[in-house]
Amino acid sequence: MTITLITGANRGLGKETARRLIAAGHTVYIGARDKRLGEEAAAELGGRPLALDITDDASVRAAAEQVGAEAGCLDVLVNNAGIIGPGNDAHDATAEQVRTTYETNVFGAVRVTHAFLPLLEASESPVIVNVSSSLGSLGIAAAPERHTSILPVYYPALAYNSSKAALNMITAQYARTHPKMRINAVDPGHTATDLNGHTGPQTVAEGADIIVRMALIGPDGPTGGFFGNDGPVPW
Template sequence: MHFLAVLGRARFPGMTTTLITGANRGLGLETARLVEVGHTVYLGARDARRGEEAAGRVGAHPLLIDVTGDASVQAAAKLVRDQVGHLDVLVNNAGIIGPVRPAGQITAADMLTVYDTNVFGVVRVMHAFLPLLQAGPAPVVVNVSSGLGSLAVTADPESHASVVPVWVPGLAYNSGKAALNMVTAQYARAYPAVRINAVDPGHTATDFNGHTGAQSVEEGAEIIVRMAVLGPDGPTGGFFAAGGPVPW
């Protein structure tokens, strides 16, 4: 069961309630395997049928949630509140890549579509679920970002090839992940009792990129899981990959 066997036990198995958005496939679905080490996992998906099928494969609870809709997010939060009353771990994984075209061809509408999921979606979920996180003993939030959102990497991609081995110039996606990094830092500063970090899973072979990534989904999910099982003394307000901190 690779890294889950060790990492999962770090968070009171059998008592930990975890929500993962965008989890019906790829990195989110792999992270949902936390059920194997005792986590009660709510597998978030915007399509009810796909969510139910994915949850059934890993033994999670399906949760209908579209992060682009306030009503959907609020309804999901109410369901978790009514069923459990708190949330220990939140993994903001839902995301879209959007158009990958030269910067001059990207429109404001393109940007808005990507930001609505990758940035505003995280804010919607945080706003709705923060009260449930604060009701738990040692809450953790993991925001799935990307090294492509690093300003340092963008300024000098060749010098940071070990961080981002495949550089993709995507105005909407990359800038959205940079915004998510700042959102992460701001929430971490505002809520010091919650461990809130951004992670870079690396170039992972998933449907998201047409399975072009060099890493397996198990390798990509490792840093998400590692940060999801942080104890109360773990870092907060950081940006991490499997190999360590990622430059902002």
């Protein structure tokens, strides 16, 4: 039995990823900040509800204790929860606005990963998937016109883009210090979700492809990489 936790799994990419991993035989914890919405999604999908606010230390600790008591280990962690957040205008952004975005997209991922590391270390083949974005690629930001096959339209957003760049570096550092784990960042592409007002050209099913693929890798799979549906994404 493969035990999986997906944060922000009550809607969008997280919910679609949960649906497909459950179909693949995983026991999936549906992490959701709103307890009721998480329970509804879990009932619909056949997963296990898990109240989890990734910006709150006590909530994350309680979630880790629950999974530990019920499952004893964690095989796959998908750090999916994220926000666009304020502070995206590079001219007007304040430190406090940027901090709001980082609290979820960066500190939230670290908070959850740190809390669940003992359960991941108890797995025979632990996997972490960090849901990033090609907007967080420094290579693409330096010359977006060279990478239109990966990111057809480049959107400058100080807080969001830099938070995903930070998540990419966090991924690389965890992978380096935990060589027995498979730890990767993924770029789902511009997908129509609540996050962007359903403006993306991709469907949720298309966007979830790379998340599901990397969640299913075995011990011989890649680690410390950044991948999209068409292959590696520039750092």
